[in-house]
Amino acid sequence: MIGSLRGRLYVGLIAVIALTGAIGAAFAYHSAFDEAIEIQDSLLMQIASLAQSGALGVVPEAHGIEEDTEVQFIELGQAPRGPADDRQLFTLKDGLHTATHRGQPIRLLLRTRPDGSRYAAAQPTAIRDKTARDMAFRTLVPFVALLPCLMLVTALVIATSLRPLIRQAEDLDARRADDPAPLPVTNMPRELHPFIAAINGLLARTQGLMEQQKRFIADAAHELRTPIAALSLQAENLDSVELPPPMRERVAALQQGMRRARHLLEQLLALARQEAIASSSTGMPLAALDGATKEVVADLMAEACERNIDLGFALLEPLTVRGEPVMLTTMIHNLLDNALRFTPREGRIDVGVYRQDGAAVFQVEDSGPGIAPGEMDRIFEPFFRGQHPEGEGTGLGLSIVKRIVERLGGTIALESICGAGRSGLRVIIRLPLPDAAPERSSRPAG
Ligand SMILES: Nc1ncnc2c1ncn2[C@@H]1O[C@H](COP(=O)(O)OP(=O)(O)OP(=O)(O)O)[C@@H](O)[C@H]1O
Ligand SMILES: [Mg+2]
Incomplete structure (x- = not known):
């Protein structure tokens, strides 16, 4: 005490x-x-x-x-x-x-x-x-008679005087690590103003440092883009050159390495773009969630057909949400890319876009191996690739998706589907519906 x-x-x-x-x-x-x-x-x-x-x-x-x-x-x-x-x-x-x-x-x-x-x-x-x-x-x-009253009043005055400080500490504790908003000085005792000003100064400096680091990653990825693209092009051009079989194998390995490097750069740039977007979704334009989903599904249909995967819509309602179209496309693409990558041949991927309990829901169900319960805690960490590091993944996809969902003011949940001879992963994203969403006519799924 x-x-x-x-x-x-x-x-x-x-x-x-x-x-x-x-x-x-x-x-x-x-x-x-x-x-x-x-x-x-x-x-x-x-x-x-x-x-x-x-x-x-x-x-x-x-x-x-x-x-x-x-x-x-x-x-x-x-x-x-x-x-x-x-x-x-x-x-x-x-x-x-x-x-x-x-x-x-x-x-x-x-x-x-x-x-x-x-x-x-x-x-x-x-x-x-x-x-x-x-x-x-x-x-x-x-x-x-008066002494106990005086003690009680003293205790009350102390508790009331310190309440703003305790509330401030609770607010600070509940804050997101990347929330740079300065601590308010209103309702705080004047004696604490220099202390709050010092904390706000530290917050601003930390924010500046974080911005600098984000800019560095974005700039580095951006700067690497051109030389990597040139190198990739050169590697792809080697296809047209007559080469002995051992050399051909090495060229194939080189091309795969170049593809991985390009994918990593694209993911890093996507992550940096999300970091650069202002945290609130209220100022963002209205975008069609169903339209963006259809576009991404159409893009990936060829790959799904190649592996005989039944990629289709379980439910597709016309829904509008607040968000940059590129954010929606990146989010949907990363989730469908995961589903395609982890679903074996002849598998099935069901996509759903529907309204539930006043929220817009985007859902993907696949018939892959799902995610082990022990990995669920770390699955959103950047570069975490879990038990099934299939293909050319970087481990950045789900952390990009999580940032986008947070920026859009939504939530994401991953559920393993198991039982009755089925396995797989169900991803459910809930996004807030805009207050005055313009009415759009229903379109048939597909
Ligand atoms: N649909 C899924 N089924 C099974 N495992 C999954 C699925 N989606 C993600 N995972 C697991 O989560 C890990 C992280 O996924 P994430 O999308 O972040 O990275 P990645 O797919 O490996 O790389 P990237 O998305 O950058 O290409 C994956 O490596 C995989 O182990
Ligand atoms: Mg991924």
Whole structure:
């Protein structure tokens, strides 16, 4: 608890409140006690004066002049007499004294009348002390009642003052790593403004660094494009040259290597393009999801036919979403490319575009081996290729798809299809439907 600012403030302030309260209470108790004693002394004086003036109709040894206060009136006569205590009292001077009378400690006021006779107004010390204590205790009531309230209010004030800070920390914790938005200073205590400004400065510098790295990858891929394209062309041109069989094998290996390099560059450029697009999809144009899907399917149909794969639509509804057309095409192409690559000959790929629960759904089901459950966690990591690194893949396809889906404000889910002699992978992408999507007429699937 002491490790936290809240704990420290709470313990510190509560200790100060308790200490101040204790000192205040002790001081109030003692002054009230002394005051009560003084009041009782003045009461003795008043009673003695009344007795002298005869207003009380005094009788010697009168008791109970004041019932509550047990003030006694002691007549001592003109000379010492009676018990030793009374004779002892006679030796005292006029005024207030503390003495013993009949074995009981008393406080008394001695007076001498003009005729020389003496009398005393007395009160047992125990009664006086009890009365004074009662009065003094009453002064403690406000302290006892107010201290817990004060502690509660302190705890509330501390909690309320630190709430914006805690909320800020939670917001920061829930942020995406690439979200560069500065922390807001509104509603934050002024003392924290320099701290927030420093964090915002650090965020801006980190963002700058990230941008620099992204630009470097994009620039490097872009710069490599031309020489790799030239080299590929040269490698392809070797097909038309008469070569002995061992050389032909080497040329084939070279051509395959060039194709891989080109594919890697294209994927890196696609990834860099996604990074460069502003994070919100709200400013993007409306694009036909069904139209983009049909285009990509048409592009890949020849390859599917070559391997006798039944590539077709399970459902195709006209749907419009917000997104750059190139983003949709890249997303669909990468998923269908995976499905084609991992589906064995004579297999089946079903594509679906439909509306469900207020979202546009793009779905691909293949009859390949699916993805092992242990790989699902890492499948979106760049360059991760899992158990089936088929063909010339780079491991970038699904991370590109994930970035695109995030940019479009959607979600992606991968499910393994297994059971009843079937296997495969089902990819389901849900994209938000635009608020005011223009109505488009239904077109037949195919
Ligand atoms: N439909 C699928 N069926 C089985 N495994 C898949 C499927 N799609 C992806 N995978 C697994 O996920 C890995 C990563 O896929 P991803 O698309 O990111 O990369 P890639 O296809 O290997 O390379 P690239 O897409 O860049 O050509 C693949 O290597 C494969 O192991
Ligand atoms: Mg892929």
